Amino acid sequence: MKRLLICAVIFLPLFGYIFFPTVPVIKKEELRISSVKQGELKIEVSGYGKLRSRDQRVISSDDKAIVEKVYFYPGDRVEADTVIVAMSNPELVRKVDQASFELAKHKASMEEKKLQDQYTLLEQEQTIHNLRNQIQLEKLNHAAQLELHKKNIVSDIDFERTTLKLSDLEKQLETSIGRLAFLKNLHAKQIELQQKIEDQLQLNYDTAKQMLDKMQVTAGIAGILQELTVDIGSSVSAGEKIALVGSDSDLVVRLKVPQFNADKIKLGMPGRIQTLAGKVDTVVKRIDPTVVDGKVNIEMALVGQHVPGLRPELTVDGSIEIDTIKNALYIELPESVRANSEQSLLKVLNDTGQWQKLRFGMQSDSLIEIKGGAAVGDRFVLSSLANYSDSGSLKLE
Structure with missing residues (x-):
């Protein structure tokens, strides 16, 4: 009888685990959850870059000289006749x-x-x-x-x-x-x-x-001093670069975008950049054919009214609108999900979650199109749950 009791204590929990497995529990506040929406979906390619001056002037020395004074430094605004550097040559x-x-x-x-x-x-x-x-x-x-x-x-x-x-x-x-x-x-x-x-x-x-007179180095154009390669006491040779000045009245955006997205971008496509002063509309004017570190430079012209505070070398975030899908189902971009693929996401049903296979379409930077497997209002977990992929369902607290 005693042996029977010992066996029951050992094997009953094991029997329950095999035939009635425990459902994993995850706290909702630890998860990113979003709902499926329907409407116009703008497919955008994002990148980062800088504002560049279309009109730039490289200032170099016509003769050897010694730098005696430096009046302005990179970032300062200068006029055409502003003396940037004073040099001497006996x-x-x-x-x-x-x-x-x-x-x-x-x-x-x-x-x-x-x-x-x-x-x-x-x-x-x-x-x-x-x-x-x-x-x-x-x-x-x-x-x-x-x-x-x-x-x-x-x-x-x-x-x-x-x-x-x-x-x-x-x-x-x-x-x-x-x-x-x-x-x-x-x-x-x-x-x-x-x-x-x-x-x-x-x-x-x-x-x-x-x-x-050229020993008094002037800017030559009105704009922003972008580079200064000399300092007080520097010895300058004939033809050596001293400074770079860029006009702040004719700016373009040079945006770096991933190479795999660059093929979708065409000349004339609209876009926008985000600055501290607000958003500025742009239009694609040139696509650099070279690839550097997996990125392609896209040159965009600014459209509309000039926004105060824009200057050469200003770092900006930007996006380019490559397509618009009418009446699309979409959701915020889940982790580890790519465009035009089929993957399973955890569908939220009150306090439980069940795996649901979805068919995805085109992808924007923060949104992705759903072509099948979901309806408007369905809620899905966007966080990565790779460790729970073998579980049929999850309990959400």
Whole structure:
């Protein structure tokens, strides 16, 4: 009898477990539970990225220099004439001084020559004036002697001498007038040549001065200083990048999306980004053909009114609407469920849960279409219950 009691104590619980197994119990507050809904389902592809400036300016050094001051840093807003960095180059200062001296020296020499030429022309004009006066007097003398010669009062030799003198004065006048014209032309050619030399010296000075002025590095365009590659005391080589400035008035979004979703995206598809200032509508403008780390860059243009606070390099979350399903059954995306698959979810029936096979369709970022196995209002557990997949049902508390 005693042995019979011992056997009953041992085998009765085992018999009950085999024929009446215990139902696992899970607390509802530990689970994600959602209801099946019906309506318009927008299929969206989400990603993350940054705002980029369509208009960017890379600032580089035209000559070697030393950075003396830094006035602005990345993130600061600048205007086109804002000085970002001040640099120095003693050799450029020497070149400017030398070019300035050569230019001033040549200008002084030209002024001196112009005065000398003017004096020479005045002398020649005075000579012509004197010759004209002499000719006028000689003509009067010649006319008087002509009358006397007719009366044989003046000899032929004296009259001929007067005639020759008048002719000689007229020849001198003609030569002097020609010499005056020649001098004017000569002086003009010389001034033209000297002006070309001055223009070259001016260009040398302007070039040197421009190089020196560029030691005061300006933004060039209004926008946001995005990069600064130098600091006080840095040594900069010719052609070395100093800064990058991007306009904040013409921005685009470069969104990174998973490669397996990129094939569904087409040009012109609508989208939106989320910023601290609110949502901004976008439209797909370019799809990068390259894949980096499993991601594809999608470039989108901003649509509509400009939202305050947008700036280059601002990190944003965004989505692209690739399709819209009318009158669809859908539910929040369960864990470990993928689009266009058949999987079982735990259906909530009051305080119990039973496994139900569902056929899923297209997937959005947070929602997924249900093509079969559920009705509007059905409630399902979205949390992963892989450890309970062998249990026919679960008790929910």
